[in-house]
Amino acid sequence: MYPEYVTKLEKVKGISQEELKELQPVEEKYKFRANEYYLDLINWKDKNDPIRKIIIPSVEELEEWGLEDASREHSYTISKGLQHKYRDTALLLVNDVCGSFCRFCFRKRLFKNVGKEVVRTREIDKDLDYIRKHEEITNVLLTGGDPLLLSTNKLKSIIESINEIDHIKIIRIGTKTPAFNPFRIISDDALSNLIKKITNSGKKLYFIVHFNHPRELTSASIQGINILQNSGAIIANQTPLLHGINDNPKTLSTLFKxxxxxxxxxxxxxxxxxVMGNKGFTIPLEKAYSIFLESLEDISGLAKRPRFVMSHESGKIEVAALTSKNIIFRYHRSHNLDNYGKFFVFKRNPQAYWFDDYKELVEIYNYKSF
Structure with a gap:
């Protein structure tokens, strides 16, 4: 059973004619896409419903703010569809379509410039040759868009080609399909068979899923997750901290649990x-980190494993601590290997949204020199 896709706001039953007129310029600038399953999760009586905010356009998206490529992914692009930012990990953009379009997506540029950055199955040989020649790469991440919007046959062709490379030990798939359309997984035995084949070969297949709010974890989505797990896949979740969606410590804590x-x-x-169009979803960094810390207070160690990070141009920068005067950062992942071991202490800036907003450096510590 596949839910019907909706690509025009006028087809969404819960939106009034007045709202449609107001949202027309947003829809013209940033594409809309959803499906009946996910739209049915919305409480249409609540204008501030968090599921609605994830998927339904807002006039706030027209506010001039942010960049098209805030993490400067183009700086690490080797060839069409292939990025190599971290020494042991290559990233393949294999699709520029998602089950639905999150309004806070950091790759909105892909949906505006269709085909510009994404590698098609028939074009992937050049990217695979690069991966073969670079034996330091042990992980390959398939992302986009959503790889699970590809047919299983196309996905199989890509994954099996990667799996044949001896030094690749982990293949990752970044996907929101278990939240947006779990029936893609439930209805496809071929996908389960593919996962079993890869895991039986001795390699590990990870699905990095995107549940942003606890209400997305429906019985159907959990059934889809169970199928992936029972087929041998390893699952982990990531989410941005989003204003009006999960920026309440209790909501975030419930999601983790x-x-x-x-x-x-x-x-x-x-x-x-x-990123352009995302101002309405952002929270000042220090407030966001405080919400994150509070959400961890009443949960078990198994639920307490996420790290609060920024996907900065230079790497994944983790917020390590706050004091009354300072904020402390460290590189969780870095393109420049010299950054590992360093803690960066800056004077606090309650108005900061990003690492680049901190200007007053207090000190740099390097634990390797202790």
């Missing part, structure tokens, strides 16, 4: 990137 109850370790919580 519900994930852990279903065998899904929380992985990363991201500070929302300063």
């Amino acid at each position: 519900k994930l852990s109850f279903n065998g899904i370790p929380p992985y990363y919580v991201f500070q929302n990137r300063p």
Whole structure:
């Protein structure tokens, strides 16, 4: 059973004619896409419903703010569809379509410039040759868009080609399909068979899923997750911290608990990137970190595993601590290997949204020199 896709706001029953007129310029600038399953999760009586905010356009998206490519992914692009930012990990953009379009997506540029950055199955040989020649790469991440919007045959062709490379030990798939359309997984035995084949070969297949709010973890989505797990896949979850969606400590805590109850370790919580159209979803960094810390207070260690990070141009920068005067950062992942071991102490800036907003450096510590 596949839910029907909706690509025009006028087809969404819960939106009034007045709202449609107001949202027309947003829809013209940033594409809309959803499906009946996910739209049915919305409480249409609540204008501030968090599921509605995830998927339904808002006039706030027209506010001039942010960059098209806030993490400067183009700086690490080797060839069409291939990025190599971290020494052991290559990233393949294999699709520029998602089950639905999150309004806070940090790659909105892909949906505006269709085909510009994404590698098609028939074009992937050049990217695979690069991966073969670079034996330091042990992980390959398939992302986009959503790889699970590809047919299983196309996905199989890509994954099996990667799996044949001896030094690749982990293949990752970044996907929101278990939240947006779990029936893609439930209805496809071929996908389960593919996962079993890869895991039986001795390699590990990870699905990095995107549940942003506890209400997305429906019985159908949990059934889809169970199928992936029972086929041998390893699951982890990541989410940005989003204003009006999960920026309440109780909501975030409930999400972490519900994930852990279903065998899904929380992985990363991201500070929302300063991307065009995303201002309405952002929270000042220090406030966001405080919400994150508070959400961890009453949950078990198994649910308490996420790290609060920024996907900065230079790497994944983790917020390590706050004091009354200072904020402390460290590189969780870095393109420049010299950054590992360093703690960066800055004077606090309550108005900061991003690492670049901190100007007053207090000190740099390097634990390797202790």
